[in-house]
Amino acid sequence: MDTTDQKLRAILSDVLGLKPGQADTFTAETGLFGDLPELDSMAVAGLLTEMEDRLDIVIDEDEIDGELFESYGSLLAFARSKLGAA
Amino acid sequence: MKAESYPCPLPGGAAASEYALVFDAGRKHRVLIAPALFDEGHKLRRFTVEVMRRLDGSGIDSLLPDLPGCNESEQDLALIEPEDWRMALDAAARHFEATHVLAIRGGGLVLPEKLGGWHYAPVKGASLLRTMLRARILSAREAGREESVDALMEQGLQMGLELAGFSLSGEMLRQLNTLVPGKKVGISALEHELVGGGPLWLRAEPDEDAEQADALAAVIAVGIGA
Numbered sequence: 381m382d383t384t385d386q387k388l389r390a391i392l393s394d395v396l397g398l399k400p401g402q403a404d405t406f407t408a409e410t411g412l413f414g415d416l417p418e419l420d421s422m423a424v425a426g427l428l429t430e431m432e433d434r435l436d437i438v439i440d441e442d443e444i445d446g447e448l449f450e451s452y453g454s455l456l457a458f459a460r461s462k463l464g465a466a
Numbered sequence: 467m468k469a470e471s472y473p474c475p476l477p478g479g480a481a482a483s484e485y486a487l488v489f490d491a492g493r494k495h496r497v498l499i500a501p502a503l504f505d506e507g508h509k510l511r512r513f514t515v516e517v518m519r520r521l522d523g524s525g526i527d528s529l530l531p532d533l534p535g536c537n538e539s540e541q542d543l544a545l546i547e548p549e550d551w552r553m554a555l556d557a558a559a560r561h562f563e564a565t566h567v568l569a570i571r572g573g574g575l576v577l578p579e580k581l582g583g584w585h586y587a588p589v590k591g592a593s594l595l596r597t598m599l600r601a602r603i604l605s606a607r608e609a610g611r612e613e614s615v616d617a618l619m620e621q622g623l624q625m626g627l628e629l630a631g632f633s634l635s636g637e638m639l640r641q642l643n644t645l646v647p648g649k650k651v652g653i654s655a656l657e658h659e660l661v662g663g664g665p666l667w668l669r670a671e672p673d674e675d676a677e678q679a680d681a682l683a684a685v686i687a688v689g690i691g692a
Contacts, residue, residue, distance in 0.1 A: 394664035397673055421608070422505055422630055423670035425600035429593060430668060441603050441615055 384459055387434050392452075395419070395427050408453025413446065424449065437462040467519070472561040474534055474554045477545060485538045486531040486558060487515065489522040495690045496527040498564035498581060500555055500573030504594060505630050506667040507536060510570055512674040513666050517568075520683035526690060528568075531558035533576075544626055544633035548591075548641045551576040567653075568686055571667060574653075575645040582652025584689065586682060587665065591645035598629040619643075656685060 381389075389403035396403075396418060413419055419427075428439050439462070448458055467489055474484040490496075499518065502510040518528040533551045535543030555578040559567070567583035572594050574585035599615050606613045618627060623636045634642075647655065658665050661681045666673055 391668075394668045395670055397664060397669050397671065418670035420670065421604040422597075422601040423668075424604055425597045426668050428600055429597045433593075441600065444600075444604065 384435065384463060385456060388431070388452075388456055388459055391427060391430050391434060394430070395423055406452040408451060408456070410452040411450065412452060412455060413449030419449070431459065435459055435463065467515075467522075470529075470562075472531055472558045474531075474557055475550075476534060476541065477547070477550055482534065482539075482541060484532045484534060484541075484554065484558075486529055486562070487518075488527070488529045488562070489518050490527050490529065490562070491522075493525060493527045495525070495566065496529065496562060496564045497521060497566045497568050497583065497686065497690075498555065498559050498562065498578065499528060499530040500567055500569035500577060501530060501533065501536075502570040502667065503533075503536075503572030503575070504598065504632055506571050506594070509667050509669060509672045511537075512672060513679060514570055516674050516676070516679035517683045517686075520679055521686060524683065524687040526687060529558065529562040529564060531555065531562075542633070544635050547635060547637045548576050548645060552578065556580075566686075566690060569653075574647050575642075577648075577650060577653065584654050584656050584686060585647060586656045586661070587658040587667070588647035588655050590647070591642040595629075595639065595642050598632070601630050602628075654689070656682070660685065 389406060393403040432439055448454055467487065470486045470488045471483045472486050474482050476482055499514060501507050501514060514530060518530060521528045532539045533554050534541040535546040555576060559578045559581055564581055567578060567581040569577055569585040571587050571589050574588050575591050599618055603613045622639045626633060626635045627639060661678045663675055663678050666675060
């Protein structure tokens with residue numbers, strides 16, 4: 381697990397109110413948006429702002445689509461691509 | 467804990483009676499709470515009251531005023547700007563004879579003039595605004611409508627905008643976008659790391675956390691020396 385992976389798990393833990401260690405069980409296939417009813421638009425918006433702060437990236441609204449939150453793997457790939465492009 | 471009210475100045479020189487939740491036993495140390503704003507205000511209200519309960523246990527009074535247009539207030543939020551909130555906090559500070567202020571998140575953007583104290587988990591107004599704009603864009607998209615931050619802001623600055631269920635005036639949007647937690651003499655910034663655990667304003671569902679409330683109240687009580 382690299383730093384980006386760890387930070388992203390920590391952010392999701394904070395948003396979802398997970399117990400310590402619980403986010404470690406996320407795999408690339410773990411579903412996010414559709415599978416987690418608590419992730420409403422306000423929670424997703426907070427998640428994105430927090431990702432910008434903690435990962436030091438800037439996310440453009442055009443980059444946000446449903447597929448981004450389909451699974452933990454897709455969100456992590458997005459975060460890594462942002463960091464790679466920075 | 468009891469419900470009180472305070473005389474709150476309104477734009478245009480009028481005044482209204484606004485509600486305040488207080489732990490008031492007429493004690494020497496009296497902490498005015500500048501509550502978190504907008505959606506974060508809802509998410510952090512229980513936590514805020516839990517901190518007040520602990521201050522009460524430490525022999526410290528605390529006072530949580532409703533800002534005009536927020537919570538139980540009957541004022542129209544669409545007519546309010548941040549400066550009105552600062553004036554409301556000033557008025558509450560005088561009415562309740564507060565000795566300190568504890569600002570939570572966005573509450574620290576409208577600190578009352580004369581009180582020293584603490585600002586827990588400071589945030590820029592622009593960050594609060596951006597998160598609300600994003601939430602609006604995301605829910606519009608789910609409904610099949612495309613909106614953009616730039617277009618919404620342009621429209622909002624002229625005509626006001628509804629964000630996350632809050633009607634915000636153009637002036638509110640303009641000021642919010644530029645407000646930053648200032649370095650104010652006598653105000654100590656308390657980063658969330660000091661309190662520990664997951665930040666409650668990020669939670670998808672409002673929650674409370676006894677350890678976080680203990681930690682924040684302890685910092686205040688030690689700082690006051692009660």
